[in-house]
Amino acid sequence: MARIAVAHTDLTAKGGGEGVCMNVLEALQDDHDVTLLTLTDPDLRELNDYFRTDVRDVRVRTPPLVESFLDWLDDPRYNLRNALLNRFVARERDRFDLAVGTDNELGVAGPLVQYVHTPRFARLVVSKRVGEDGFVDHAYDRFSWLVGGFDPDRVRESTVLANSGWIADVFQDAYGARPEVVHPPVDTRGFAERDRPFDEREPGFVTVGRLARYKNVLENVEIVDRVRDRGHDVHLHLVGPGYDDEYTREVERAAAERDYVRVEGEVSREELVDIVTTHRYGLHGKRHEHFGMAVAELVAGGTVPFVPDNGGQREIVGSDRLTYSTTDEAVERIDRVLSDPEEARELRRGTAEIERRYGRERFHREIREIADRELS
Structure with a gap:
């Protein structure tokens, strides 16, 4: 020893x-x-x-x-x-x-x-x-x-x-x-047991991570605003603890002004699994992400996550159709996928693959x- x-x-x-x-x-x-x-x-x-x-x-x-x-x-x-x-x-x-x-x-x-x-x-x-x-x-x-x-x-x-x-x-x-x-x-426990078909999920987005400026949470809110402007009836859940008090207040004010954005804050594991497995899409805002534990959990939970086109998160999502360089490009990519449900289903991966690669x-x-x- x-x-x-x-x-x-x-x-x-x-x-x-x-x-x-x-x-x-x-x-x-x-x-x-x-x-x-x-x-x-x-x-x-x-x-x-x-x-x-x-x-x-x-x-x-x-x-x-x-x-x-x-x-x-x-x-x-x-x-x-x-x-x-x-x-x-x-x-x-x-x-x-x-x-x-x-x-x-x-x-x-x-x-x-x-x-x-x-x-x-x-x-x-x-x-x-x-x-x-x-x-x-x-x-x-x-x-x-x-x-x-x-x-x-x-x-x-x-x-x-x-x-x-x-x-x-x-x-x-x-x-x-x-x-x-x-x-x-990556903790995949609970996702397979709570998985549900894509069509039975809410047509909304989940963001997982600290409410921190470097996570670009407010940019995620803007992306959802603009996707809604394209005619998609989507909403956004922000899951994660506060990190910077001032920025957290900014995020909470933005959410209070929109009935389709909800700040969940720090939640239990069961609550996290429930939120992820009941929604179709994920949205991650941090650029130059080192790996992307939250992204891997979103994939394991059966969502289709959209992420910036750099960092280790590219390795997780595995498709250029799910990556973006600018806010404008994010809106375009999301609009294209949301307009074609069959493409969205095709882009889904699952718990077993994430467990094998990252468990x-x-x-x-x-x-x-x-x-x-x-x-x-």
Whole structure:
């Protein structure tokens, strides 16, 4: 039984990265002595309920004063969190036989496995795949890199796992090393049991994810507005927790002005499955999506989801007819599919395919195999 440290900045965010961390803990806990290194003290019982995991008997270590410091900053940007985590893991590293990072780059002594959702410091090499960024962004990245004491050689020489082929390309641009692609664990439970024929579903859209500006939720509302202007009687459910208070209020105001937009907020798993399996379409607004856990769940739940034409989400939907580059193009693509019910049925996939390619058991098995390989 090896001593393994699993490192993640903050599990309370409850996003796809946090789901990966909880599943890594679950995959390793029976065979190894596992400790979670994190910046904020998590409620593992609440997280187990949220992610439907069974993490138990895992020790948690947090650095002194850091959580108070982050609270004082009010809204620290993510790269600073990663920098503080890297310093903490480097200080604790000698206690463990293996370190596993689940929140992007770590630059500590090996053996080291790190799961990269998106390289936090890719802007240092101006990767075209992550968009155009200005001087302030680069300066902030450089500051965080120095504060964290990152060693690029240690990043490159570790075992790096990427959540999609697209992110593997981004990482290779940044570090000159090719990661192994290990798709994240998509929870498909409940979808097959609640599946229903396409014609028996409501002709509406479901958006799943945080109510965050970078998720382009208000753009999704605009798309539905314009699809309705084309004569389609559709509606929109926004499912997910608030993230930015100001933006959440903007979304809620937009919904209050429309009787066809409803903010569901954070819901239980049963409620999520019920909403997804009773609707025909999905709509995802985040551009340069690292993988797209929500997109995979929408596919598993039998919807036909429309997504931006970039990032790992393209690999999930598998058709150019479901991708768009602009709001205008989104409206055109959606109008075309909604006007042809037979095409919509043809574009549907199912739970079995998502489970085979992205399921949890597959993820747990791959993580255990990689950990055993590193420890041998």
